[in-house]
Amino acid sequence: MAASGDPTRPWPEEVAVVVVGSCMTDLVSLTSRLPKTGETIHGRKFFIGFGGKGANQCVQAARLGAKTSLVCKVGKDSFGNDYIENLKQNGISTEFTYQTNDAATGAASIIVNNEGQNIIVIVAGANLLLNTDDLKEAANVISRAKVMICQLEITPATSLEALTMAHSNGVKTLFNPAPAIADLDPQFYSLSDVFCCNESEAEILTGLMVGSPEDAGKAALILLQRGCHVVVITLGAAGCVTLSQKEPVPKHIPTETVKAVDTTGAGDSFVGALAFYLAYYPSLSFEEMLKRSNFIASVSVQTAGTQSSYPYKKDLPPTLF
Numbered sequence: 001m002a003a004s005g006d007p008t009r010p011w012p013e014e015v016a017v018v019v020v021g022s023c024m025t026d027l028v029s030l031t032s033r034l035p036k037t038g039e040t041i042h043g044r045k046f047f048i049g050f051g052g053k054g055a056n057q058c059v060q061a062a063r064l065g066a067k068t069s070l071v072c073k074v075g076k077d078s079f080g081n082d083y084i085e086n087l088k089q090n091g092i093s094t095e096f097t098y099q100t101n102d103a104a105t106g107a108a109s110i111i112v113n114n115e116g117q118n119i120i121v122i123v124a125g126a127n128l129l130l131n132t133d134d135l136k137e138a139a140n141v142i143s144r145a146k147v148m149i150c151q152l153e154i155t156p157a158t159s160l161e162a163l164t165m166a167h168s169n170g171v172k173t174l175f176n177p178a179p180a181i182a183d184l185d186p187q188f189y190s191l192s193d194v195f196c197c198n199e200s201e202a203e204i205l206t207g208l209m210v211g212s213p214e215d216a217g218k219a220a221l222i223l224l225q226r227g228c229h230v231v232v233i234t235l236g237a238a239g240c241v242t243l244s245q246k247e248p249v250p251k252h253i254p255t256e257t258v259k260a261v262d263t264t265g266a267g268d269s270f271v272g273a274l275a276f277y278l279a280y281y282p283s284l285s286f287e288e289m290l291k292r293s294n295f296i297a298s299v300s301v302q303t304a305g306t307q308s309s310y311p312y313k314k315d316l317p318p319t320l321f
Helices: 052-062 077-091 127-129 132-137 139-144 156-168 197-205 215-225 267-281 286-300
Strands: 017-020 026-032 043-051 067-077 095-100 108-113 119-121 147-150 170-174 194-198 230-234 242-243 251-253
Touching: 017 052, 017 156, 017 230, 017 267, 026 077, 043 052, 043 242, 052 067, 052 077, 052 147, 052 267, 067 077, 067 127, 067 139, 077 095, 077 147, 095 127, 108 215, 119 251, 127 132, 132 139, 132 156, 139 156, 147 156, 147 267, 170 267, 194 197, 194 267, 197 215, 215 242, 215 251, 230 267, 242 286, 251 286, 267 286
Parallel strands: 017 067, 017 147, 026 108, 067 095, 147 170, 170 194, 194 230
Antiparallel strands: 026 043, 108 119, 230 242, 242 251
């Protein structure tokens, strides 16, 4: 890598959206029903997909036209090699995609029955080895980004360090506390410019049941009081609810009703789209950013698969841009 003071080598400073997060290989088996303990059953289809919240969010931002970089760790194995190739095909910088011999690439074994019910076993693997030293190597690209996204599929300490780095350099932070942990370090709230979670995550974090936009507004208020600048709670087909320190009155932003085929990864599509708008359309009202992100996420649920369902800019209405 070039020294930061070398004007002849282009540092990836044009990267607008940096994601520090996870890569998972999804091993998906489709069956008529879920097996009982000790039972072997025949499935009707098997496929391997690319998942992990960090990579998903990065892919959606990239497909909308964002210049992106993913700071992550995969194994030195065939899944890791395939994942790096997948990122490159999506136009994502892999300069800080690290490979390790000490763990396998993160994997999710997923069994889905005819009703769409599933059982999932996740082995985070190499994701948990992403550490502070890796972040220091990526410090230049993190500190020059417009937006940085983090989640909790890597160790919370690494996510917290990434948020601290970004925040101290004036980079807008978008934190997605997923999978949620009840005793989240209080610093996560104060370091989040935008704190974005779904209903179930909001329930874990606040202890309140979230079954409606009204409930989401109450939960969002608790999260706001913990120090977030802006809170967004996504509600699937019901859109999202937001409030901020400037406007602490909850606002419900509904979304269009569509026929959902597969909702897997829709939340990540929303987060990736929101990061894109924060980075490239900062003069838009936040409410308008959320409306557009809702729309993009609603497109993703109309096709099967996770990243494979994420729309490209060319496939979306020009009015979104």
